Amino acid sequence: MARIAIARPHGRQGGNLTTALRWERILTDLGHAVSLDEGWKPSNGPAPDLLIALHARRSGPAIEAFRAAHPDGALIVAATGTDLYQDLPAKEAHGRTSLAGFEAADRILVLQDLAPAALPEHLRHKARVVHQSVQGLPSEPGSPAQSASPLQVSILAELRRVKDPLLVLDALALIPEQVELNVTHAGVGDEPDLIERAQAASQRSPRYRWVGALPHEKALELLAHSHLTLNTSRSEGAAGAVVEALVLDVPILASNIAGNRGVLGETHPGLFGVGDAGALAAHLLRACDEEGYREELRLAGRARLPRVQPEREVAAWTELLREVLPTSPPKTAPD
Template identity: 30%
Template sequence: MRLLFLAVLRPHTGNAVTAQRIRDHLEAAGHVCLLKDALDYDSRLEVAELIRAAGAEAALALHAYRAGRLLRGHGIPFGIVFGGTDLNEDVNQGEKHRVMGKVLEEARFAVAFTESMRAAAGLQWPHAKGKIYVQTQGIATSPSTEFRWDTFLQRAEIAPRAGDVRVFLLVCGLRQVKDPLYLVDAFSEWHRQDPGVYLVIAGPEVDPVFTREVKAKVKSSAGVRLVREMPQEDLHAALRHCVALVNSSVSEGMSAAILEAMELEVPVLARNIPGNAAVVRHGATGLLFSDPQEFVQLAKRLVSDPTLGRDLGAGGRAYVGAHHGWRAERDTYQHLIRTLQAGASHQAC
């Protein structure tokens, strides 16, 4: 079957990585999957032409608003995958909420990453409760064998101090919902007391205006560095050298970066929000903080207690192995696409 798959494909973002992984699952089942960036299309009319030109028989959208709205009214069966921002942020805006409700009326199925996301969607759109499935993200990491830590430190303008550099890596696209500046002041104060600790923020420049704010703040903050996005394989390799992966988001659907760090046995320090708390069990698979001061306290514990870091890393890896296998994810999406295939065949008759 020929499938159109719409998603927001900013390079090196969680949405792009997730979309590419789902595409691989579908192509492994023999489908032809045309993956397109939803941001390249301004109207459903443009997408109608794309469907016609591609000969698409069915479609899939990652993100109920940004991608899903473009699939309405074309007469082909489609499903959606909630991205996180749609349920956590867009749902609070009246027109976007209305549009997503219409999308869910037409969609044959919807996928949520967690039970709490499914429950939230069911409360907002009760008519869609019966078509929402839960499938966690499937994780498989592949660290680069050619990555050089000393080159990374140079790129981050960090001078080695006889092996005494300890890096906390915050991976995120530079946009307000990721709140990369949340910890900066508290971390800078700690760095002035302990010059060997650094917070490195790594990710693409998603919001140009906010990126300028981040750059200005980082430039004036001791112990905090900003680096551009890097290939996923290099990012995974870099994580292995860090004390912990950091997540300071205001909201999350399901952070792929957190799960990847867990799979790599790297401790996770995450802001205590529902999306993070759904995968990070405090003291077992990672650590959760509620404010910058608590973050520093927990970070200091990790620095002073290597055994804690090893235990959290082992717990995180065991959790990902038990709940985020890529094979289960593949089976789910291949099954759901077969339901679209049945719908396409019915329409053809």
């Protein structure tokens, strides 16, 4: 048994917290003593055998403190989309902090197949892909009847510019009013002007409704009863909602960014250009009109399903721990 500390950044976490809690459960099931805290510092208690730092930049102080106190301690740094696709390319203060965290790490954990390419070349040998899995799904997952009208579309995304969920409003403005579709958007409001726009659109448009933040189980129910779900992000590490849609067999339309392609595949038929309302509108119209297109999207998702099974995530963690804790190999997780 190893002592493992998971350090997550301070403040509201959203998907990061969901990820950290899932890792805590997996590592505990593998027989380890696991703690989950905001940050890490020597005063936390006895040094862990392994520190897993979630978010290279925002966990920078924890990484620095751990390396200073335990130069030979095992360290895994989990790269987020912000680290990979915003901070590192900027090469400014945030980028330097992320880079320092990755350089201090023994291994860099990433969540999808294209993420290693976003790292500087000299660090790519440290990267290990651990695909996310999903638990706690609705007891009867699945979409509504394929012939149902209007088309029920879901968006699970925070109201933040980087997530760009209100792109759907621009797309809806391009779709004739007689086309029957309903968009339900769930996600916490994070930026006042976007909140104002979402609220106004909910009052004005019969086809769009923002319901704010939902408990995770309610968000999954919304997703499960959708004919189609959207991910419109401008930058993303690997969206948990996309993985959840795969597991729930819900067709997906997604922005053509590395974080989505790494989960869905380079040739996924539902990819559209970042910020391209016209392309999104065309996909939505096609999904409304063509049951065959919805089935094409569904089949493309099913082809990626083996990557996001819980047993695969457990196996990836087992191998990763063997690499960084060679003297204390974890046991196989119980069935």
